[in-house]
Amino acid sequence: MRSHITLSPKQLGLAMLFVALGGAVGTFIRDVLLKINLYGIPRGSAVYTTPDWTHQIPWVLLAINTIGVFVATDLLRHRLKHHDPNAPMRLLLVTGFLGGLTSYSGLFVNLAAIWHLTIGGCLLVTAGAILSGLFAGMLGLGRHRRRT
């Protein structure tokens, strides 16, 4: 697919196919990994009844998101640096796979569950999620710098 800001209907359809393929695989892997239930708490709801807020910390999702930021930064700054945003590999890996693998909404569902138990804990986990993501992004940049 050629690099254009405006795509023809056929190119747009192809682009959507690449995104869908990557997104399906990324979502599949996230769902499988999220089945690792550290504390036996049911998933898919923001209202839980466990009294210990630390059991609500979504460690698996935090790890997935952090790794996702690292890989995305590395790809966008190194391997896919000169690729157009509509380039197939970028659509497949960054927009699709990593976009499907990581989740902002899932994080907020877990944060809401923590909020019901402790506001301080919720703010702490939010800050931790963002700071760990930024740190992972910086590591992705650093990896790029060492290579060049």
Next chain:
Amino acid sequence: MTLLLVSIAGAAGCVVRYVFEYLVRRNHPTSRPWATVFANALGTGIAGFAAYRLIALSDGQVRTIVLTGFCGGLTTFSSALAVPVILQREHHWGYAAALITTTPLLCSGMFVLGMSLAH
């Protein structure tokens, strides 16, 4: 079967996000990162609504398909932080800081809005 449906829903969410980003980039090439911010806000708002509206359902499958699948695909954590990190490296400090802070604030607001609409 649920896993397959979650994957399809995730693919649909990713495609919606991409089309949104594509339309913004086509009309305002420099504003594309904001499309990701708004996709995250929209997805989090839907998740807030779905998490509370669907809790009454005894079948957790629908919740998983909507929350883990569609909302998870519509939102992205990787691009939400990777793009600002790259922007700060290119000395766009203000832009990067605005993206980093706006996303969680907007998502919080949208989650509460979705939750309120569900009640």
